[in-house]
Amino acid sequence: MRVLLLYPLFPKSFWSFEKALELVDRKAMLPPLGLVTVAALLPQEWEFRLVDRNVGDLTEADWEWAELAVMSAMIVQKEDFLHLIQEAKRHKVPIGVGGPYATALPHEAADADFQILDEGEITLPMFVAAVQRGHTQGVFRSDGVKPDVTGTPIPRFDLLNFDSYDSMSVQFSRGCPFQCEFCDIIVLYGRKPRTKTPQQLLAELECLYELGWRRSIFMVDDNFIGNKRNGKLMLRELKSWMASHGYPFRFNTEASIDLAQDQEMMDLMVECNFNAVFLGIETPDEASLTLTQKFQNTRDSLAESVDRIIRSGLRVNAGFIIGFDGEKKGAGERIVRFVEQTTVPLAMFSMLQALPDTALWHRLKKEGRMREQGANINQTTLMNFVPTRPLQDIANEFVAAFWELYDPERYLDRTYQHFLKLGAPKCPGSRVRKLNWVNMRALLILCWRQGVVRKTRVKFWLYLAGILRHNPTVWEHYLGLCALNEHFLEYRQVVQTEIEAQLSEYLATETGLQILPSLEEEKVGEAIAS
Ligand code: SF4
Known part of the structure; x- marks a missing residue:
């Protein structure tokens, strides 16, 4: 199966930093981590071609090559997301959509052939089974079940063109224990933070290292200190890994402000080059x-x-x-x-x-x-x-x-x-x-x-x-x-x-x-x- 992985355009935003990116010959701040994780969760005998519309063009040749398209997007990418669903239909390529936007507002993505909603660790296998049985439509949901992320494979970073991005991204945890009324993170990922194992994260970093990445890495966790115990266990391992690899990366992340009360956590982060x-x-x-x-x-x-x-x-x-x-x-x-x-x-x-x-x-x-x-x-x-x-x-x-x-x-x-x-x-x-x-x-x-x-x-x-x-x-x-x-x-x-x-x-x-x-x-x- 030849799969076209699509990432829609972002509008100009606070974080788009076009002028600064131009200065250093880059096209986007961050890669589509969700899509390269999807690629790792799909059958590895399938062929993949990734088109991030923020860094490159989607061509007629891409559509001709594809037997199936898979797209993930956030709400801010809505306009291009809806456009690409129509493009897939025009090219008669079946399309499956997922990610935060389709999960939050599935009725807006109703024209897609497949809706692969919630977290992919649960719903992508359902989608694959449906495709392999010859189904041409389907909606796949996890019905409130949150997957254990310790089984999530290393994202297919090899599908990315590193020169286009200012920073790479990895994820250690999903979810946040707090309950801010306006927050969609806890709706999508729950209030019980789920973390990967330290070895799992180090394997992802090793993969990026082997592929030649040597710049910043954004840990995209919703709240990096959501599970402080596991966070510290990981940081202790990361500290030795960074020292033994000559500090190849600089990290940044997101956290709740109670980080200020945990000096040990802050010191560990600094020692790991956050x-x-x-x-x-x-x-x-x-x-x-x-x-x-x-x-x-x-x-x-x-x-x-x-x-x-x-x-x-x-x-x-x-x-x-x-x-x-x-x-x-x-x-x-x-x-x-x-x-x-x-x-x-x-x-x-x-x-x-x-x-x-x-x-x-x-x-x-x-x-x-x-x-x-x-x-x-x-x-x-x-x-x-x-x-x-x-x-x-x-x-x-x-x-x-x-x-x-x-x-x-x-x-x-x-x-x-x-x-x-x-x-x-x-x-x-x-x-x-x-x-x-x-x-x-x-x-x-x-x-x-x-x-x-x-x-x-x-x-x-x-x-x-x-x-x-x-x-x-x-x-x-x-x-x-x-x-x-x-x-x-x-x-x-x-x-x-x-x-x-x-x-x-x-x-x-x-x-x-x-x-x-x-x-x-x-x-x-x-x-x-x-
Ligand atoms: S601290 Fe941040 S991630 Fe956690 S619930 Fe509040 S807004 Fe959401």
């Missing part, structure tokens, strides 16, 4: 955190926790959200102040969206507050439900705060302060690597753009001199973050233009919708609890 962690902070407003059931963010001072993580040697990226129920005016400005106080360079900021099947989605449906059934987690879409304060106030605060956060000078200010706080890298693998020609060229372009052309020129050179003087071993890492200024300069304009256009349309067409008067917090709390 250099950044993404934290879901969401908002400094404690009432909103409580309402959204993000209790783990209310136990200690958020600012102190962020500070402790940075000073332990991990650069912090963080997510922020505006639009929680009961939120008071000025939430955008409070987020900007918090980000600047904590010096977080990459603050991913969005308006709250109710993702399908989440606790938030069900509550809002019950309250009759959903504006539309679909959902998008991009920064350029209005909220998909009726909030408790006027949507236009939230949208205006969001645009203003996003604009301030990514003012090029203010971005440089906090990036500089962050790298001073971070201190010198403690892992021997963090040493500065020899620059190749591509990196040299990127460095020259960066210095020209930010040190000569842009109005940031004075700060750019002052801060670079400061880094070389006070924390010289991080200069390459620091400039990598400075390069993202190019992306945000353009992206904040996209956010402003698109949100303002949608807001005008909303005000013109939906003013008939009732904007709920500010609900008293107790009432919202009761609604969440029910």
Whole structure:
């Protein structure tokens, strides 16, 4: 069987970083880890051809070659995902679809011949059996059963063109023990984190090493410290593996903020050459955190926790959200102040969206507050439900705060302060690597753009001199973050233009919708609890 593995296009987003990727001749930040895992779960006598539309073209020759297509996507890839289903039909190639989007909204993928939903370890064997019996249609679900990931094979990394990607990705665990009301991770993967074995993860890293990969690796776990015991067991093994292989990789991941309370975990991560962690902070407003059931963010001072993580040697990226129920005016400005106080360079900021099947989605449906059934987690879409304060106030605060956060000078200010706080890298693998020609060229372009052309020129050179003087071993890492200024300069304009256009349309067409008067917090709390 000749199988075409398809990964749809992403729209421009906070994380797409086109400008920075161009500088280093790459096309996408991350590879489609889900699809290469699917390839490993399908019969290995089948032939595979992977087309990631974000890095290469899908040609007529690909369709002619294929006997079957398999596609996986997230909700943000919706537009191209639906287009590719129609393309498969036009080329008379049967197509099976899966991944978070099809699993959350299967009716939107109803034109596909096969729906391989939930986690592939359970549903892919059902799909294979159906194909081998000659079936031409089918919907496969795991009915709430979550697979043990200790049997998941090594992803078929060999199908990827490494030169196209800035980073590789691996997964150690799935699921998260917390219960944030808006989160779809716990709906898709459950609240009992399931981990691979340390040996299993090391075998994946060994495979990447053998294939020649030597750059960053993103551990895509929903919450890397969801199972701290197993996480530490793995890190201890990883530490020896990294030392014996000469520290070939740098890691980054996502974790809950209680990481700050576990010094041993942070030290192990740093010793394994983890250099950044993404934290879901969401908002400094404690009432909103409580309402959204993000209790783990209310136990200690958020600012102190962020500070402790940075000073332990991990650069912090963080997510922020505006639009929680009961939120008071000025939430955008409070987020900007918090980000600047904590010096977080990459603050991913969005308006709250109710993702399908989440606790938030069900509550809002019950309250009759959903504006539309679909959902998008991009920064350029209005909220998909009726909030408790006027949507236009939230949208205006969001645009203003996003604009301030990514003012090029203010971005440089906090990036500089962050790298001073971070201190010198403690892992021997963090040493500065020899620059190749591509990196040299990127460095020259960066210095020209930010040190000569842009109005940031004075700060750019002052801060670079400061880094070389006070924390010289991080200069390459620091400039990598400075390069993202190019992306945000353009992206904040996209956010402003698109949100303002949608807001005008909303005000013109939906003013008939009732904007709920500010609900008293107790009432919202009761609604969440029910
Ligand atoms: S901590 Fe993160 S992954 Fe876990 S439930 Fe909350 S939002 Fe989801």
